[in-house]
Amino acid sequence: MLVITRKRNEAIIIGHGIEVRVLRVGRDGVRLGVTAPASIPVHRTEIYDMVSTENRAAADGVASPAILADWLRRQIAQAGQ
């Protein structure tokens, strides 16, 4: 891991066009400003990891969807009445 010391209003550049700037340093957190091209998605790591874990669980499911599909169709039919 590359470790760099930065002060408030100082930044680092990653690759081409991605800048991470320290906006504020507080007691409990650091506020960062990320400037990146629209093609580069930026996410909080814990949210990305949570979605990643849920995606793996979704892909690993072994149960048959038939019962669920049947139940959903009946719910939709009831809601439409």
Added chain:
Amino acid sequence: MTNTVLNENLPTDGDTSLRVETRFGEFEADRRNLIDFPSGLPGFEQCRHFVIMSSLSMAPLQCLHAVDGAPASFLVIDPRVALPGYRCVLSAPDRLRLRAEEDSTLLWLALVTLGENGPAHVNLRAPVVINPAGMVGFQVMPHDSLYPVRHPLCVE
């Protein structure tokens, strides 16, 4: 099973048929129906191309299947069917990544997790969004969404 959207941007010369093996059976797909996912899906970053398979017996569920990278098949559902009144707004950068206009019709799909004996869940926090006009999609993770990752999709 049939594909629901058509990719007209890919070359159509030669054989366009594609054999697709999913957890739900083996199907014939058409290469023109491939949807680009430039970033893959979280946890499946190497999966860059998906097809959507539908069948009457599976409706209103559909299957979002990766044709490259790790083998991956997801059950998906329109989030508005899972939760009436569901709403998700795309940010300007997300819209740009989809190459979508303000009035583009987009396809929204929420991933379903089937418990072996327990209840099913649907991920309303991070839906997949596809622009059928550009055959491009990704999984949206809005910063301020209050929807849960595991919304119960109950069976009596």
